[in-house]
Amino acid sequence: MKLGEFTIDWVSDGIFKLDGGAMFGPVPKPMWEKKIQADARNRIPLGLNCILVQTEHHRILLDTGLGNKIAPKQQEILDFVQPPTLEQSLALHGLSPADIDHVVMSHCDYDHLGGATKLDADGRIVPTFPKARYHIRKEEWDDLTHPNMRAKGTYLRVNWEAIAETNQVDLIERDGELLPGIHTYHTGGHTRGHVVIEVRSGDEGAVYMGDLMPSHHHLNPLWVMAYDNFPLTSIEQRGSWTQTLAERDWWLLMYHDVDYGAGKWDKDLNLKAAIPLPGQLAPAN
Numbered sequence: 602m603k604l605g606e607f608t609i610d611w612v613s614d615g616i617f618k619l620d621g622g623a624m625f626g627p628v629p630k631p632m633w634e635k636k637i638q639a640d641a642r643n644r645i646p647l648g649l650n651c652i653l654v655q656t657e658h659h660r661i662l663l664d665t666g667l668g669n670k671i672a673p674k675q676q677e678i679l680d681f682v683q684p685p686t687l688e689q690s691l692a693l694h695g696l697s698p699a700d701i702d703h704v705v706m707s708h709c710d711y712d713h714l715g716g717a718t719k720l721d722a723d724g725r726i727v728p729t730f731p732k733a734r735y736h737i738r739k740e741e742w743d744d745l746t747h748p749n750m751r752a753k754g755t756y757l758r759v760n761w762e763a764i765a766e767t768n769q770v771d772l773i774e775r776d777g778e779l780l781p782g783i784h785t786y787h788t789g790g791h792t793r794g795h796v797v798i799e800v801r802s803g804d805e806g807a808v809y810m811g812d813l814m815p816s817h818h819h820l821n822p823l824w825v826m827a828y829d830n831f832p833l834t835s836i837e838q839r840g841s842w843t844q845t846l847a848e849r850d851w852w853l854l855m856y857h858d859v860d861y862g863a864g865k866w867d868k869d870l871n872l873k874a875a876i877p878l879p880g881q882l883a884p885a886n
């Protein structure tokens with residue numbers, strides 16, 4: 602999609618599944634299964650729709666997918682299906698990982714940071730994007746590198762050590778403009794250091810809400826995930842961002858959706874416009 606001087610595309614790293622109950626936290630199954638069907642193991646399909654933002658000068662990636670370091674057992678639990686890999690999806694736009702000059706992370710859970718590093722042909726873990734600066738909110742980086750008991754299974758050393766060794770990480774210490782037209786705002790909620798990422802050109806704008814709004818089924822601010830570390834903050838932030846987007850008539854960009862890459866909603870959360878994901882991203886079940 603075109604947004605003023607920006608071009609925004611969705612570059613998939615495949616699809617996977619997580620437990621539907623965990624994805625909808627306090628919501629009883631009879632309510633959420635009207636929106637999305639679970640498989641025999643109660644899992645629902647989730648996209649890994651990384652967002653590619655291009656300008657005349659920059660090729661920016663928002664979040665990085667699951668990557669190629671997932672062990673076979675874990676792949677089975679997650680029903681993680683590729684192709685496409687992120688690299689294949691970038692190739693559809695005529696780009697290779699070396700063309701990406703900035704990676705901006707909403708947060709660092711394994712399903713967002715997993716593709717930041719990769720296993721190379723020699724079995725070494727190296728940065729996936731050799732020329733990129735990786736922008737990570739400072740609070741998120743602190744928690745990522747010193748995970749608490751709950752976060753140990755998601756903040757994985759294999760996803761960050763290689764980019765730290767090559768000094769490719771830039772810490773975001775305050776809200777505001779990171780690159781021309783690209784702003785980040787600290788929200789917390791899902792994780793302590795979670796940010797939303799705004800792309801703005803003149804009056805036009807889009808906000809990537811990361812796991813503060815994993816899919817359009819999560820528009821109701823009370824439908825928080827069991828994975829959210831600070832659910833009251835998620836409720837407050839999700840509610841206020843959806844109202845801000847409605848007032849501005851801006852796009853909401855989504856990562857885990859399996860139908861839409863972006864949507865616009867009014868203040869009562871009625872859908873006004875949507876951009877479907879490219880066809881190859883349709884759920885496999």
Ligand SMILES: [Zn+2]
Nearest residue numbers: 710712713812
């Ligand atoms: Zn996620």
